Amino acid sequence: MTNPPPATGSNAPSQSSPDRDRRFEREALPYLDDVYRFALSLTRDESDADDLVQDTFLRAWRSWHTFVPGSECRRWLFTICRNSFLRSRERDRGHLSLEDGNVEALAAIVIHAGAMREGVDGLLARIDLAPAIDAALRKLTEPFRSAVVLVDLEDQSYEAASEILGVPIGTVRSRLFRGRRMLQEMLFEYAKDAGFAGTADRSPFRENPDA
């Protein structure tokens, strides 16, 4: 052990390079598996994920002096990964005209009410959904995909997802709920295609669950 960390715990560029690099190796590189899984979820392509992970760690290493010691390194790396992904796609981040979590939450209930009427809501308990969920996740588009991946697959809180995505919590909530609803619609379609519909009742969805 040489070069103990300074009393301030700073990562400032003035710190000697080998020590800074050792801290990066010790604190950031162990999250390579998590970053790879997140990158693969975003890109849905192994080759693109490889590129994204490399870009993420190069950017993280160059920006290591901005990492606050003691804060959550995994979250910091996810933020860089997400930003790199957006940069690579040159994606417009603000094209949604409506982002209301309450509306999305109720919409999911309406979809489920319709599924109950069609007799497909019980499918989750009856069949192996893993292949269908995997296929649905692959089809899910941005920006809903990132919200679902972060909260439902990476087990991040709304607050953490908000920080990583750089959007307000209300926006995370809206995107997450809409993403879940889209997944559920795809799963119901999968069930119907697979012949799991229990009845011939094709009543339209109820407009209001309170009705």
Add this chain to the structure above:
Amino acid sequence: MPETPAMIDCATAMRQLFDYLDDELTPAREAEVRQHLAVCAQCYPHFAFEQTFLAALATARSDRDQPPPERVRTRVVAALREAGFAPG
């Protein structure tokens, strides 16, 4: 003595259903939703369904917990070293 949760209607409960399942509500709001679900036969099936759906998604998460190919780590470390990374 703890306060009795306020009674809320179905729409209010369902608007907060995902927040409830995600443990994102304050204790007071969580108690309101929990009480509503305990007594409302119309909302409970939605709760049960969404809970099952999120559990299925969590299973998809565990299925993905496989390490990346070794080539990824090798490539990342090589790129870092080429850029000047030298932990010694």
